[in-house]
Amino acid sequence: MPILFGQIVHRFIEQAINDYLQTGTVPTVEELVQYARGQLNAAFIDSTRYTEQWRQKPTKYYMMQEIYYYGKLQPAVIQDYKERLQLVFNHFLRSETFQEITARKGSLRIGEPEQFRSMKMDGIQVFVVMDFHYYNEQTDKWVIIDWKTGGESDDDRQQLALYAYYVQQKYRVSLAQIEAYNEYLLTGNRKKYQFTDFDMANILHTFQCSVLEMKKYQADIFANEPVDLEDFEPTNEQWQCRSCNFRELCRQS
Ligand code: SF4
Numbered sequence: 001m002p003i004l005f006g007q008i009v010h011r012f013i014e015q016a017i018n019d020y021l022q023t024g025t026v027p028t029v030e031e032l033v034q035y036a037r038g039q040l041n042a043a044f045i046d047s048t049r050y051t052e053q054w055r056q057k058p059t060k061y062y063m064m065q066e067i068y069y070y071g072k073l074q075p076a077v078i079q080d081y082k083e084r085l086q087l088v089f090n091h092f093l094r095s096e097t098f099q100e101i102t103a104r105k106g107s108l109r110i111g112e113p114e115q116f117r118s119m120k121m122d123g124i125q126v127f128v129v130m131d132f133h134y135y136n137e138q139t140d141k142w143v144i145i146d147w148k149t150g151g152e153s154d155d156d157r158q159q160l161a162l163y164a165y166y167v168q169q170k171y172r173v174s175l176a177q178i179e180a181y182n183e184y185l186l187t188g189n190r191k192k193y194q195f196t197d198f199d200m201a202n203i204l205h206t207f208q209c210s211v212l213e214m215k216k217y218q219a220d221i222f223a224n225e226p227v228d229l230e231d232f233e234p235t236n237e238q239w240q241c242r243s244c245n246f247r248e249l250c251r252q253s
Contacts, residue, residue, distance in 0.1 A: 001064065001065075001066055001073070001077060001081060002149075002150060002243075003243065004040070004043055004062070004064065005040070005081055005084065005149060006149040006150065008036050008039045008040060008043075009036060009085075009088050009089075009092075009147070009149050009185070010131065010147060010149070011039075012032050012035050012036055012089075013092055013131075013147055014131075014132070016032065016092070017098075017101060017132065020101065020102065021101075021110065026093070026102065027093075029086065029089045029090050029093060032085075032089040032092075032093075033085045033086060033089055036085055036089070037082075037085060040081070042062070043062035043064060044064065044067075044073070046061045046062040046063065047062055047063050047064040047067040047068070048067060051063070065243065069247075084149070084186060087185070087186055088149055088185035088186060089185075090188075091183075091184075091185045091186070091187070091188040092147070092183075092185055094188065095183050095185075095188070095190065096181075096183075096190055097132075097145050097181065097183055097190075100136075101134075104136070104138065107136060107137045107138050108134045108135070108136055108137075109134060109135040109137065110132075110133075110134045111130070111132070111133035111134055111135070111167075117129075117130065117166065117170075119165075119166050119169055119170070121165075121204065121207050122204075122207070122208060122211070124211060126162075126207070128162065128163060128166045130144065130146070130163050130166070131145055131146050131147050132144075132145040132147075133145065133163070133167060135171075140177060141177055141178070141179050142167050142171060142173055142177055142178045142179070143178075143179050143180075143181070144160060144163045144164060144167060144178065144179070144180040144181070145180075145181050145183060146159065146160060146163070146180070146181070146182050146183070147183050147185055148182055148183065148184045148185060148186075149185055149186065150186070151184075151186070152182075152184060152189075152191075156182050156191070157193055158203070158206065160180040160181075160182065160193050160195075161180075161193075161195050161199045161200070161202070161203045162203055162207075163180060164178045164180055164193075164195045164199070164200075165200055165203050165204075168200070175194070175195050175196065175197065175199075175200070176194075178194070178195065179192060179193075179194060180192070180193045180194075180195070181193070217231070217232065229249070234250065
């Protein structure tokens with residue numbers, strides 16, 4: 001539910017921004033809530049009525065993990081997400097980012113909307129799934145925005161540092177010209193980050209460690225074959241199992 005909720009909210013925010021840029025119209029909170037609720041309902045119907053179709057074509061149908069494993073969604077969860085829909089779209093429309101977009105439409109150069117931006121780091125292709133970025137001619141800054149539909153996390157800064165690394169490389173600009181923001185849509189909080197060369201060195205180091213860690217699980221580097229299933233140690237952090245895609249296969253769960 002949290003992942004589905006986040007995907008749907010991000011989709012309608014992206015659409016609302018694109019619509020505004022093309023037509024100058026701004027949706028109401030009620031409209032956004034209604035669209036998103038329609039998608040959540042569709043996912044619920046897929047998960048409860050189209051299990052067989054989902055098994056045949058898993059990319060064409062939704063399957064909510066809560067329904068797959070527990071057979072239902074708790075009424076309290078449904079109520080909670082109904083309330084969240086109101087909050088997130090309300091905060092989105094009032095956010096400084098959206099206000100900035102509507103106030104300065106002419107002087108913002110919106111970053112290219114490719115679905116799959118990627119860059120090479122140490123010769124490895126890294127995909128960068130950025131929510132939104134633009135260049136503000138008035139301030140001569142590149143601005144990176146990440147909408148958050150969940151709580152604040154220690155990883156948020158690191159995630160934005162990676163995006164800053166991408167923008168720095170792609171547009172060949174200095175770090176002083178890059179500002180990054182988290183817009184926390186449940187609370188309406190906004191956090192600003194600026195990065196230094198130290199942050200970029202840190203990102204590269206984290207990336208290299210992470211790649212080395214993943215390579216431990218490659219039995220054959222050229223064929224990209226993994227080691228045996230038994231050689232993947234289960235995590236000690238069992239909260240991660242709740243949203244794990246491999247739960248059904250895993251001896252731990
Ligand atoms: S279910 Fe298994 S694979 Fe998934 S996070 Fe837990 S231990 Fe890891």
